[in-house]
Amino acid sequence: MRRRNDPAVDVWSPLSVPAVAELLSGTPAWLSGGVALDHWLGRVTREHGDVDVSVTRGHLPSFLSTLPVSLRPFAAQDGWLTPLDELPSLAGVVNVWCRDDRSGRWSLQVNAEVGDDASWVYRRDSAVTLPWSDAVLVVDGVRTVAPQVQLLWKSRSPTATDEDDRRQVMPRLGPAAAEWLARSIRTAHPDSPWAADPADGDLHRAD
Numbered sequence: 709m710r711r712r713n714d715p716a717v718d719v720w721s722p723l724s725v726p727a728v729a730e731l732l733s734g735t736p737a738w739l740s741g742g743v744a745l746d747h748w749l750g751r752v753t754r755e756h757g758d759v760d761v762s763v764t765r766g767h768l769p770s771f772l773s774t775l776p777v778s779l780r781p782f783a784a785q786d787g788w789l790t791p792l793d794e795l796p797s798l799a800g801v802v803n804v805w806c807r808d809d810r811s812g813r814w815s816l817q818v819n820a821e822v823g824d825d826a827s828w829v830y831r832r833d834s835a836v837t838l839p840w841s842d843a844v845l846v847v848d849g850v851r852t853v854a855p856q857v858q859l860l861w862k863s864r865s866p867t868a869t870d871e872d873d874r875r876q877v878m879p880r881l882g883p884a885a886a887e888w889l890a891r892s893i894r895t896a897h898p899d900s901p902w903a904a905d906p907a908d909g910d911l912h913r914a915d
Contacts, residue, residue: 710790718789721813722759728816729850737763737771738844738851740819740858745873748847748855753876754869762819762853768798772818779806779816802831830860833896838888855881856889863893863900874902 723731725747728739739747741760746752763771772781772792782789784803792804798820806816822829828843830836843857855877862870878886893903 710788710794713784713787713789719813720758721808721811721815722756723815725759725850728759728761731775731816732761732851735763735771735774736767737761737818738853740853741817742858742869742873744853745855745858745877747850747852748845749876749880754872758814758817760817760819762821764823765798765820768801768804768818768820772804775806775816778809780809781806781818784817828857830892830896832864836860836892836896842885842888854885856885856892859889859902860892860896863889863902864897866900866902 722743725739725743728743731737732739738744738761739759740762741756741758742754743756743759746754746756775781781792781804783792783795783798783801784805785801789805792798792801795801802820804818804820805814806818807813808815822831822834823840823843827837827839838854838857843854845852845854859874859877862873866874881889890905893900897903
């Protein structure tokens with residue numbers, strides 16, 4: 709049944725990276741979000757309230773079908789949660805929350821992204837693209853979003869947490885990736901506080 713998301717009830721207990729890696733094995737999906745940045749950095753920089761994976765829209769149904777039956781998927785749209793089996797199709801579904809029916813807690817978020825055979829495409833601005841080999845990396849055996857791509861997602865309206873993530877990542881980002889990020893932010897989010905220089909933005913607002 710469709711219902712409003714209630715933070716007091718909808719508690720998260722995110723899967724660990726090794727557990728997510730098992731779910732990703734043999735699929736076209738990849739680790740994303742803040743956990744992916746920590747995985748790329750090789751250390752845990754902060755506590756994470758959830759864990760994300762991403763997959764292209766075309767592969768979303770098949771990826772969801774590989775998840776354990778104990779993980780029940782819900783469309784998370786505009787503050788509403790709807791069991792996927794109550795929807796006529798996945799058209800327009802961008803975020804899927806998976807609830808572990810054993811604990812009653814949310815454990816995984818699946819994001820539908822855009823791309824073709826050659827390139828990842830930024831869902832918010834199709835003018836921003838990146839070859840798959842640069843957009844999704846293999847880090848310690850786990851397909852993982854490239855840090856510049858994840859920072860682009862965070863750049864539209866960065867929170868204090870996003871600012872902290874940026875400070876952790878930018879010193880490790882290579883020149884080509886940093887240049888792509890700067891150019892992509894100016895293209896997709898020219899009003900972002902990171903548009904002048906992704907390595908030196910001001911705090912925008914608290915998380």
